[in-house]
Amino acid sequence: MxxxxxxxxxxxxxxxxxxxxxxxxxxxxxxxxxxxxxxxxxxxxxxxxxxxxxxxxxxxxxxxxxxxxxxxxxxxxxxxxxxxxxxxxxxxxxxxxxxxxxxxxxxxxxxxxxxxxxxxxxxxxxxxxxxxxxxxxxxxxDNYIQDASYLTGLIAGAMTKSKNIGMVGGYPIPEVNRLMNAFIAGVKESAPDTKFQVAFIGSWFDPPKAKETAFAQIDAGADLLYAERFGVSDAAKERKVLAVGNVIDTQKDYPDTVVASALWHFxxxxxxxxxxxxxxxxxxxxxxxYSFMKNGGCSLAPLGSFDGKVPAEVMAKVAEKEKAIKDGTLTIEIDDKEPKSS
The missing domain is CATH 3.40.50.2300 (Response regulator)
Structure with missing residues (x-):
């Protein structure tokens, strides 16, 4: 590993x-x-x-x-x-x-x-x-926040226009893979024809490398980025495309860029x-x-400046799915396999 x-x-x-x-x-x-x-x-x-x-x-x-x-x-x-x-x-x-x-x-x-x-x-x-x-x-x-990651995917699928999403992660290990896969599952529900560019930078903390990788994905057609690492949202901001955050809420730092984030509560x-x-x-x-949404271990961050900009029908679906996750009637799959570009 x-x-x-x-x-x-x-x-x-x-x-x-x-x-x-x-x-x-x-x-x-x-x-x-x-x-x-x-x-x-x-x-x-x-x-x-x-x-x-x-x-x-x-x-x-x-x-x-x-x-x-x-x-x-x-x-x-x-x-x-x-x-x-x-x-x-x-x-x-x-x-x-x-x-x-x-x-x-x-x-x-x-x-x-x-x-x-x-x-x-x-x-x-x-x-x-x-x-x-x-x-x-x-x-x-481990950060089992696949529930929140799935919800951000529902939103991302509704916000990408090119139907091309870039994803930059640290390493292809279970704690990264499961979040990416849950995000992809959510996107496909909103926009089944979306293509994904998946890359791993081989580091847990190298913002310049993550940023450079994100630039390459934007150049290849991505208009929304999954920011599993620091540096990705910076690339999205500079090129004026959208980003989805992971683990922490950076919406206030990137008010015109980060449309949604999956938060981990330890x-x-x-x-x-x-x-x-x-x-x-x-x-x-x-x-x-204890990281599952039904146990209070993760949540969807407030949309902040994107409140009202995501289609109302999509947010209604997000609310419906969130309720089902919390009451146990919906279980988001834990898929630890390495995601691949499509």
Missing amino acids: STFNSFSPSRRTVLKGVGAGAALAMTGGFAGRAFAADPIKVAAVYTVPVEQQWVSRIHKAANAAKERGDIEYVFSENTANTDYERVLREYCEAGHKLILGEVFGVEDAARTVAADYPDVAFLAGSSFKPDAEKAPNFATF EPTLDHAIAQVKAGAFKAEDYGV
């Missing part, structure tokens, strides 16, 4: 009091521990800047929990894959009870650390499922983990369902 980019070991970091000398003794079995009402010490290790779309949603939810007084929160960003295991161990030694992060490129290392610290809860973004036997304290999550995922840790009941489980 593809991996995250490695970044320079020099990183902005919030490692207050972390290190071998700051180690705190931890006693007692994990399953039997309860943390009452005291804030939980939470640390996150990110391989990209916290400004990056995906990580920004985790960071936002953690800061919200911190402001509520549920957790104490520190983090490291731009952590190189080669440095990831060391940083994880430092946080564990410093007495943090819940560790967050994305481990797509460092899966084995992260699970090894979890096995060495059975009293620490690990909640990791991963393409793989948890293994209760080998790592009972290692739960996984709060339900994190809140469940906090509750489990406080109850002494954290275990290896798949947290993916």
Whole structure:
């Protein structure tokens, strides 16, 4: 599978009091521990800047929990894959009870650390499922926001005039593929004859490369772009075509460009983990369902300046489908296969 980019070991970091000398003794079995009402010490290790779309949603939810007084929160960003295991161990030694992060490129290392610290809860973004036997304290999550992505596709299909849509992603891995495929499914409902240009830039954070790739798709006839990466909406703005956002809402930044966005809300995922840790009941489980729309894990962003510009009949259909998704009568397919250009 593809991996995250490695970044320079020099990183902005919030490692207050972390290190071998700051180690705190931890006693007692994990399953039997309860943390009452005291804030939980939470640390996150990110391989990209916290400004990056995906990580920004985790960071936002953690800061919200911190402001509520549920957790104490520190983090490291731009952590190189080669440095990831060391940083994880430092946080564990410093007495943090819940560790967050994305481990797509460092899966084995992260699970090894979890096995060495059975009293620490690990909640990791991963393409793989948890293994209760080998790592009972290692739960996984992913951005299963296919519901919202499908709704943006319904809108995009109604807004493209050339019936040619460009799609720029980071890597063709499940968490990207499923969103692209759900978007494509939505587009085809509104405009069955639409063609798609699909490209992956081989990076999670390279706005110039994403922008350059988007320019090429516009030159090849695309009048709407699916912006899975930063940089794509910039290309759309410059060439005066439309874009659909992913994970975060950038409509205010691109009021004449971003027609719709699928938002990821990490709060339900994190809140469940906090509750489990406080109850002494954290275990290896798949947290993916907490990203589903019916659980509050994703939504369609407000249309902002495009409110009233999308055909009314399309928005009525979007509202109908959204209601069905929320009440469980409509299930959007989770298709992790790599999407191809048509």
